[in-house]
Amino acid sequence: MNDRDLAKIEKTTGLTLPTAYATLLREFPAELLALLKFDEPDDRMLFTDARTIVHWNQFFRAPEYEYENSYGEMCTFPTSHIVIGANSGGDFYHIDTERKHCSVLFWCHETGEITQCAKNLDAFVREIFSSTADAILYVLDLS
Numbered sequence: 001m002n003d004r005d006l007a008k009i010e011k012t013t014g015l016t017l018p019t020a021y022a023t024l025l026r027e028f029p030a031e032l033l034a035l036l037k038f039d040e041p042d043d044r045m046l047f048t049d050a051r052t053i054v055h056w057n058q059f060f061r062a063p064e065y066e067y068e069n070s071y072g073e074m075c076t077f078p079t080s081h082i083v084i085g086a087n088s089g090g091d092f093y094h095i096d097t098e099r100k101h102c103s104v105l106f107w108c109h110e111t112g113e114i115t116q117c118a119k120n121l122d123a124f125v126r127e128i129f130s131s132t133a134d135a136i137l138y139v140l141d142l143s
Contacts, residue, residue, distance in 0.1 A: 001025040005050035012054045013061070013082055020102040020121050021084065021095060032129065046085040046093075046128055056083040056092070069112030078114075081105070093117065093124070 006022050017025075028048050047053045059065065060077035069075050078096065085093040090109040095102050104124040106117035118124035 001028065001048070001050060008050050009053050009057070009082075013057050015080065015082060015097045017082065018095060018097055018102045021082070024121055024125070045087060046125065047083070053083065056086070060092075067109075067112045075112055095121070 003026070006017060006025060010017055025048065047056070060083060061079075066074045066076055080098040081094045081096050083092050083094045084104070087093075092107045092109070094105050094107060096105065101119070102121050103116050104118040104121060105114050107114050118127060
């Protein structure tokens with residue numbers, strides 16, 4: 001991803017990308033992109049292209065978008081959050097641009113609950129590739 005793509009994401013969301021996230025997107029190793037395409041049910045996925053990131057952030061920021069949380073309250077997506085990934089179950093991963101540390105949050109589509117799933121982006125990416133590596137070893141029966 002290049003600086004123009006990052007600027008497009010910032011313009012769409014109206015937020016400044018945290019340095020750690022911008023660096024991750026800018027320097028994401030091309031060799032690892034193929035591993036992200038490995039299809040495993042409910043696997044975590046990190047969005048690595050500007051078009052997908054813009055799409056999902058526009059979706060959650062649409063004026064008509066609301067969801068019901070587990071308390072029956074109608075909520076909107078937090079305006080300081082940026083969607084960075086998803087799983088195949090319809091849940092999304094995001095970061096809060098107002099937090100000093102770039103922890104990764106998990107939004108459950110069924111309950112509307114937001115919980116921390118990784119203490120930082122590095123831990124999140126390591127978990128993605130740990131799961132992928134385990135799955136590849138299983139398929140190849142190398143474990």
